[in-house]
Amino acid sequence: MALQKMRDIKPVYLAASVGIFLTFVFVTLISTHHSVHIKSSIRDHLRNINIPLGPSSSPSIYSSRVASISFEGALRTLYAPLLASIDSPNFVDPTDGQEYHLPDGEPAWRKPLGKELCIVDIDTRPLNESNQIMSEEFNWQNIEGVSVGMLNHYLYALIHGYDYKFIHTSQWFNNSRDDVWTKIPALRETLQDYRFVVMIDADAVFRNLHLPYEWLLNRWDITEDTSLAMPLDPEWYEDSHTPLGYTKNKYGDLNPNAGFVTAQNLPRTFEILDAWISCPDNEERYPGCDHFRKGWPAEQGAFGEHIRYEFNKTTDFKAFSCTDGNGFPSQNSECKGIFVRHFTTGKGELKAAVGDTLLHTLFARTHGDIMRRWGDVVIERNSTEGLDEAYL
Numbered sequence: 001m002a003l004q005k006m007r008d009i010k011p012v013y014l015a016a017s018v019g020i021f022l023t024f025v026f027v028t029l030i031s032t033h034h035s036v037h038i039k040s041s042i043r044d045h046l047r048n049i050n051i052p053l054g055p056s057s058s059p060s061i062y063s064s065r066v067a068s069i070s071f072e073g074a075l076r077t078l079y080a081p082l083l084a085s086i087d088s089p090n091f092v093d094p095t096d097g098q099e100y101h102l103p104d105g106e107p108a109w110r111k112p113l114g115k116e117l118c119i120v121d122i123d124t125r126p127l128n129e130s131n132q133i134m135s136e137e138f139n140w141q142n143i144e145g146v147s148v149g150m151l152n153h154y155l156y157a158l159i160h161g162y163d164y165k166f167i168h169t170s171q172w173f174n175n176s177r178d179d180v181w182t183k184i185p186a187l188r189e190t191l192q193d194y195r196f197v198v199m200i201d202a203d204a205v206f207r208n209l210h211l212p213y214e215w216l217l218n219r220w221d222i223t224e225d226t227s228l229a230m231p232l233d234p235e236w237y238e239d240s241h242t243p244l245g246y247t248k249n250k251y252g253d254l255n256p257n258a259g260f261v262t263a264q265n266l267p268r269t270f271e272i273l274d275a276w277i278s279c280p281d282n283e284e285r286y287p288g289c290d291h292f293r294k295g296w297p298a299e300q301g302a303f304g305e306h307i308r309y310e311f312n313k314t315t316d317f318k319a320f321s322c323t324d325g326n327g328f329p330s331q332n333s334e335c336k337g338i339f340v341r342h343f344t345t346g347k348g349e350l351k352a353a354v355g356d357t358l359l360h361t362l363f364a365r366t367h368g369d370i371m372r373r374w375g376d377v378v379i380e381r382n383s384t385e386g387l388d389e390a391y392l
């Protein structure tokens with residue numbers, strides 16, 4: 001049957017089909033060759049700028065020596081000589097030489113927490129569009145918005161051996177609260193798996209990549225018994241020294257900033273978080289909290305106006321200084337963001353700040369290497385000597 005049909009096919013069609021098939025094979029070969037060519041040119045390019053590509057790059061003495069180092073391993077090796085010690089009594093800011101101290105007394109933390117500490121970014125957006133962090137492409141020139149802050153958080157976690165998660169939440173189940181509220185149940189769930197969870201807004205930056213978080217726990221007096229800690233919000237316009245006003249609650253107390261929360265896995269912490277989550281739906285216990293479902297200050301307002309007054313043991317909540325963990329220098333407030341810089345009202349400055357954290361440390365090592373190899377690198381040359389014999 002099939003043979004019969006074959007015979008019926010006119011030779012002209014047959015020739016055309018064979019032609020199309022050969023063209024297809026040829027084009028496929030060309031394009032395969034082309035993509036191999038592109039890949040190898042990227043490899044060459046990366047090799048030229050000294051980024052090892054691992055075992056699949058063509059063998060050379062250089063690549064086989066570095067192939068076994070993971071990115072994390074390479075990074076930790078790179079930063080090891082720069083790391084500040086967890087319980088050092090002081091820390092010098094590399095940008096301006098300012099010295100900062102731990103409080104008097106025994107520091108609570110002396111050993112690295114490693115994977116017992118997790119840094120989390122939480123967002124209802126998938127952040128997978130081009131120019132965002134979860135896109136397959138990457139281009140530093142084009143990447144924008146909160147994605148940039150997340151790169152800083154991930155890098156910081158890797159350098160110190162902490163865990164990192166990006167938690168992509170869906171919206172509040174019946175859309176009865178702002179997206180920002182989804183952070184609190186997500187924090188609660190994540191905390192079950194760690195000793196500490198640091199929940200940080202993606203427009204906030206760890207300024208000193210080489211300063212361990214345990215040092216900051218010591219500085220902010222977050223001890224083994226502390227449930228939650230947050231920096232305060234800014235209080236003043238710096239130039240006129242008049243109050244901002246909107247950062248205070250209805251009792252006239254300054255709100256803590258819920259964009260940067262350190263939570264410790266203690267039974268009491270879960271009680272506080274449960275109360276916080278329930279606040280807008282519990283008018284009896286928290287009269288007026290319903291008001292914080294939507295619109296800033298949302299979850300921050302619920303905590304600042306209700307929860308912290310109910311959970312008022314000194315171990316329940318620690319508010320630390322705004323300038324340590326909130327604000328940024330050009331904000332015109334008293335908060336300079338010394339350790340964590342938070343670009344709440346200055347998103348345009350985020351990217352440069354993230355770049356700076358890397359450059360301060362990576363170029364410090366680069367500069368250190370130049371100094372170490374000074375005799376090899378620097379050549380003193382007398383431009384007069386020998387000139388007459390050779391050229392004049």
Ligand SMILES: *[C@@H]1O[C@H](CO)[C@@H](O)[C@H](O)[C@H]1NC(C)=O
Pocket residue numbers: 126128129
């Ligand atoms: C981004 O993620 C969402 C779901 O999380 C998906 O629906 C969408 O197709 C993704 N977009 C791209 C460009 O990958």
Ligand SMILES: *[C@@H]1O[C@H](CO)[C@@H](O)[C@H](O)[C@H]1NC(C)=O
Pocket residue numbers: 174175176281
């Ligand atoms: C959403 O759910 C909560 C809790 O069950 C309820 O109090 C509230 O009325 C609901 N809101 C809407 C808009 O359905």
Ligand SMILES: *[C@@H]1O[C@H](CO)[C@@H](O)[C@H](O)[C@H]1NC(C)=O
Pocket residue numbers: 309310311312
């Ligand atoms: C602490 O909170 C309790 C209620 O949870 C309250 O009775 C008590 O007065 C509060 N203490 C202070 C000092 O505010």
Ligand SMILES: *[C@@H]1O[C@H](CO)[C@@H](O)[C@H](O)[C@H]1NC(C)=O
Pocket residue numbers: 382383384385
């Ligand atoms: C350079 O060499 C010339 C000729 O030997 C000598 O006169 C001069 O002092 C040298 N200059 C310096 C800066 O060493």
